[in-house]
Amino acid sequence: MDSPTSQFVSARSMGIFEPINQMSLWGDFSGDGFPNTAMAEIMEANMKLDNQSEDTSHEMLESSNKCDQEASKFPDKALRRLAQNREAARKSRMRKKVYVQQLETSRLKLIELEQELERVKQRGQYMCNAVDASYQGYSAPLNSGIIAFEVEYGRWVDEQNKQINELRDALNSNTADIKLQILVDGGLKHYYNLFRMKENAAKSDVFYIMSGVWKTPAERFFLWIGGYRPSELLIKVLLPHLELLEQQRAHICSLAQSCQQAEDALTQGMDRLQATLVEAVAAGRFGEGSYLPQVSTAVERLKALLGFVNQADHIRQETLQQTSHILTTRQAAQALLTLGEYCQRLRALSSLWTNNHPCETT
Structure with missing residues (x-):
């Protein structure tokens, strides 16, 4: 019977070579063959090499995947950074807008306070003049109707400032025409109330x-x-700030011409009234000490002055109505806003003048 060594040699010569991990099946042998302990060490070393190669391949694969992930993350980080920058810029613009609005609100409140102070000063001046007149020998009592008008007019100005802000916000936010029409109707009615207040005060x-x-x-x-x-407001204030069609512009110019004709007629009537008053007061002989008949005649003629004041306000009211009919709703809102801001600028000019030149206004 052949020995294990001869079997191994014969197997190699025949081209048959079993794997190393099957050598343990050959049993223990001594002499020229491999001992079991040596074979075990060889198998263990082979397994370690296999494991190391597998670990190396896994590490290389993981490293490759990690590089791919990092490469894919770079555009994502850039996009996130751009999004964060846009959000930060948006918030910065919002904060700036809020800050500007707060400044504008504070400025308007300051103007309102200055206007209120001016009205109080005028009211006090009116009372002082009435008291001084009473001391100078003729009756000039405090007029309750005028004091009530001053209080009402102060509230009217406050309400006008509020309406101006509402119109500005509505136009800037592209509010629907239905809501704009409500604001326009309210603004026109507000001016009509002023004319009614003036008629009662007159x-x-x-x-x-x-x-x-x-x-x-x-x-x-x-x-x-x-x-x-009214004609000056149409031509010098409203017309330059409104985007009108040619037909609308022609209607506005025609309305301004009609207003000017009515104003001229009213001015001529005022001149004639003034002339008749001069004649009435100057009638009779000077130096006689008795002028009551002449003054009584002048008082009768002065009653016509109330009609002139009411007619002037009637022209103003008709001009506002006709202008609103010529314009679209959005244009009418812009016209009311322009008119209101024009009044605000005149009041601001007065406040600035009063603060810089207090002696001239006392």
């Missing part, structure tokens, strides 16, 4: 309304029979 003291002491100094500079000239 019954108490028409000279008070004519003199415009209830307005700020800059507003009094442009005064015409207790208010503004």
Whole structure:
């Protein structure tokens, strides 16, 4: 019987070679063959090499996947960073917008306080003038109707400032025409209330309304029979700030021309009234000491002055109505906003003048 060594040699010569992990099946042998312990060490070393190669391949695969993940993460990080920058920029713009709005609100409140202070000063001046007049020998009692008008007018100005802010916000936010029409109707009604208030106050003291002491100094500079000239507002204030069609522009110009004709007729009537008053007061002989008949005649003729004041406000009201009919809803809202801001600028001009030149306004 052949020995294990001869069997191994014969197997190799025949080209048959069993794997190393099957050598343990050959049993223990000594002499020229491999001992079991040596074979076990060989098998263990072979397994370690296999494991190391597998670990190396896994590490290389993981490293490759990690590099791919890092490469894919780079665009994601850039996109996130861009998104964060856009969000930060948006928040910065919002904070700036809020800050600007707060400044604008504070500025308007300051103007309102200055206007209120001016009205209080005028009211006090009116009372002082009435008291001084009573000391100078003729009756000039405090007129409750005028004091009530000053209080009402102060509230009217506050409400106008509120409406201006609402119109501005509505136009900037592209509010629907239905809501804009409500604001336009409210704005027109607000001006009609002012004309009604002036009519009642003129019954108490028409000279008070004519003199415009209830307005700020800059507003009094442009005064015409207790208010503004409608034709000047149409041509110089509204027309340059409105985007109109040619037909609308032609209608506005025609309305301004009609207003100017009515204003001229009213101004001529005022001139004639003034002339008749001069004649009435100057009638009779001077130096006689008795002038009551002449003054009584002048008082009768002065009653026509109340009609002139009311007619002037009637022209203003008709101009507002006709203008709103010519314009679209959005254009009418823009016109009311422009008119209101124009009044605010005149009041701000008065406040600035009063603060810088206090002696000139006392």
